[in-house]
Amino acid sequence: MFSFLSHPEVRQGFRDAAGLPGIALAATMLGFATMSKEAGLSLLMTMLSTAGVWGLPGQVAMVGLFASGSSLVLIFLAVTMANMRMLLMVISASDSMGIKQQQMPAWKHMLLFHFMAATAWLRMGQLKGHLAPHELTRYYIAFTIVIFSFSICGTALGFYIGDIMPSSLLRVMIYITPLYLILLALSGQARSNRLAVIFGGLFVVMLMPFMGQGAIFVAGFAGGGLALALTLRNEAQQAKQRGQNER
Amino acid sequence: MSAEYYGAAAVGLAIIATFVWRFLGVLIYQNVDADSLIMRLINMLAYSLVGAVMMQLMVAPTGLLATSALSHRLAGLLVGLALLAIARNLPIALLGAIGTFGMLSLLF
Numbered sequence: 001m002f003s004f005l006s007h008p009e010v011r012q013g014f015r016d017a018a019g020l021p022g023i024a025l026a027a028t029m030l031g032f033a034t035m036s037k038e039a040g041l042s043l044l045m046t047m048l049s050t051a052g053v054w055g056l057p058g059q060v061a062m063v064g065l066f067a068s069g070s071s072l073v074l075i076f077l078a079v080t081m082a083n084m085r086m087l088l089m090v091i092s093a094s095d096s097m098g099i100k101q102q103q104m105p106a107w108k109h110m111l112l113f114h115f116m117a118a119t120a121w122l123r124m125g126q127l128k129g130h131l132a133p134h135e136l137t138r139y140y141i142a143f144t145i146v147i148f149s150f151s152i153c154g155t156a157l158g159f160y161i162g163d164i165m166p167s168s169l170l171r172v173m174i175y176i177t178p179l180y181l182i183l184l185a186l187s188g189q190a191r192s193n194r195l196a197v198i199f200g201g202l203f204v205v206m207l208m209p210f211m212g213q214g215a216i217f218v219a220g221f222a223g224g225g226l227a228l229a230l231t232l233r234n235e236a237q238q239a240k241q242r243g244q245n246e247r
Numbered sequence: 248m249s250a251e252y253y254g255a256a257a258v259g260l261a262i263i264a265t266f267v268w269r270f271l272g273v274l275i276y277q278n279v280d281a282d283s284l285i286m287r288l289i290n291m292l293a294y295s296l297v298g299a300v301m302m303q304l305m306v307a308p309t310g311l312l313a314t315s316a317l318s319h320r321l322a323g324l325l326v327g328l329a330l331l332a333i334a335r336n337l338p339i340a341l342l343g344a345i346g347t348f349g350m351l352s353l354l355f
Contacts, residue, residue, distance in 0.1 A: 020337065020338055035310045045258045057304060060309060065257075076263070079261040083265045085297055086265060090269050090273060095290075106273065121293070168349070168353055170311055171352060172349045175312060175348055177304070179323065179344050179348075181297065183344070186331060187340075192291065196292075196295040200295030201298040204298075215299070216303055217296075220299045221292060225288070228288050
């Protein structure tokens, strides 16, 4: 335990998460808990959804449909669609952390990635290359412990004090998550990643009027595919130019 | 089904629905080569999907956020993007965007 804490990347993870990311997630979960209570879920169920789902869009979809009395099948499908990005984020973050090289047992890998959400994943993307894979893993654990704890506290707090807070303030708190994640994703160094975020965001806005919920998938896949195609073309052009210069 | 059981079932299914994706991610990762084009594609798709999901929450939210005006949400986002481009500082961009959205929501 103490040897884990002695690593500088662990302390950096704690410090980084206790700032903007922790506050943003705590505020959002506070807003979510208020929605959940209004919908009729108990404190235990509200806390369980934060701890067990750990992905705001899925949690919001679940509570919204629960409040309207939708069927359980519809709730399952909506959350499945809203949280599909987890699949790609887990693969991408496992690669950044070099899980194969670390020869981590599958159960540990699974446990580690239960706590993977967009905030931590975007941070991993920014630090990839700056920290060695095993250091990045330690950073991720420290970062996640803090944002998860903040979120659980925010959820409990929201359940109790959400009622007495003005709705204008609660709206701001819920607004923080999409805003924070969009800005965080666009503040990264890699141009190709920023392109993918921009294309995904633009395509979903264009497609939503025609496709509803399905727009997320089409926009996500088209945006990511286009960003990769442009990046590959760019790399090919640069390689060609380098070749010409060398001659 | 009583409301209590309905709530527990909804939360339980939401947990399973999310767990399945994470579990599949762990399984698939074992079979994807780290330096392959597929890994690059997966990474790009993940960024794009995060952009798409967050923009959808921004443009067509449900719940309490849906009671705010779209123009206020977009104004906040635009201020945040402009500040990010100019100041290249995430906390400043975030504060500017939240301030804009909060002020507009209170005033109008």
